[in-house]
Amino acid sequence: MTYIHELTDWPQFFWDNAKLSSQLAAVRHRQGKLLGRMEGLGFDLRNEAMLRTLTSDVVKSSEIEGEALDRDQVRSSIAKRLGLEIGGLIPSDRHVDGVVEMMLDATQAYDQPLDAERLFGWHAALFPTGRSGMTRIAVGQWRIGPMEVVSGPMGRERVHFEAPGAARLDTEMGQFLAWFNQAPDTDPVIHAAIAHLWFVTIHPFDDGNGRIARAIADMALARSERSSQRFYSMSTQIRQERNAYYDMLEATQKGGLDVTTWLIWFLNCLDRAFDGAEIILEAVFQKARFWEKHATANINDRQRDMLNRLLDGFEGKLTTSKYAKIEKCSQDTAYRDILDLIDLGALEKDDAGGRSTSYSLSAK
Secondary structure, three states: OOOOOOOOOOOOOOHHEEEHHHHHHHHHHHHHHHHHHHHHOOHHOOOOOOOOHHHHHHHHHHHHHOOOHHHHHHHHHHHHHHOOOOOOOOOOOOOHHHHHHHHHHHHHOOOOOOOHHHHHHHHHHOOOOEEEEOOOOOOOOEEEEEEEEEEEEOOOOOEEEEOOOOOOOOOHHHHHHHHHHHOOOOOHHHHHHHHHHHHHHHHHOOOOOOHHHHHHHHHHHHHHHHOOOOOOOOOHHHOOOHHHHHHHHHHHHHHOOEEEEHHHHHHHHHHHHHHEEEEEEHHHHHHHHHHHOOOOOOOOHHHHHHHHHHHOOOOEEOOOHHHHHOOOOOOHHHHHHHHHHOOOEEEOOOOHHHHHOOEEOOOO
């Protein structure tokens, strides 16, 4: 099997502009329209939309690699680092903080050069203990051994592709970084798509290559907009299309240097990510309308925190016992809080009763 990095003309990627032109124009139009719409929001609504987007981006990028992060910890970590005031800030562990720091450095400092030391810092932030799971890895440096990207159970592994040998990494990454930092000679969104593919092909680290590749793509997209504010998430969309994502990467690794098909897929995925931004925006408006409606209501801190959790996408059903555990109060207090919120028209009792009694935001 010959991989693209073994081809004579590597990394001279090329593509068919005629096949991309109309799709690229449509995506760029939607991108500009979304940014314009977000700029028209008030400061608080815009920050809320960005916080939701970044939280989803961090959580879903890790999920793609099979790692589950606590969403509340991620949200709190992002809010603290951006200086955003939100209720219910909670402590976050150093692993969550590391993932958040990497993503924020990529998107908030998008206009700063990307070099090896910066990438080493990202990698060290992703693996603060020097381990990936139970395995000790080389942190903050290029890998020193071979790299096969595999899946499947032991003994029946499927090799998706083999990355360039470790001896090539200094040269490969030097060439990649020089290209990434120069002014693009093509559309900046195409630049982002190529950057993602090129980095993940080199696979320079023992682990974390996928997350860093997506951070690099986000950085390039921020450069395409000349804005650190993020209102859509490629990682969230890729998580929904994970199988197609891996299939496309594998097919591209085993193909030629004509990457038209990869670029078409990337643009389609980006377009669908804009749909996700519309969903986030509607949730932000819903939250704003809710608090406008209940602006004068007598709501205590426990109730306000729980309502915000529900408005932010509380997972599962709200029960008295969950309320008591989250708000650190007795079940009697939790029940009284819930009854008060029902009387205010903020909550309603779900249809199922008895021991499974649960509550939701009022639809009225």
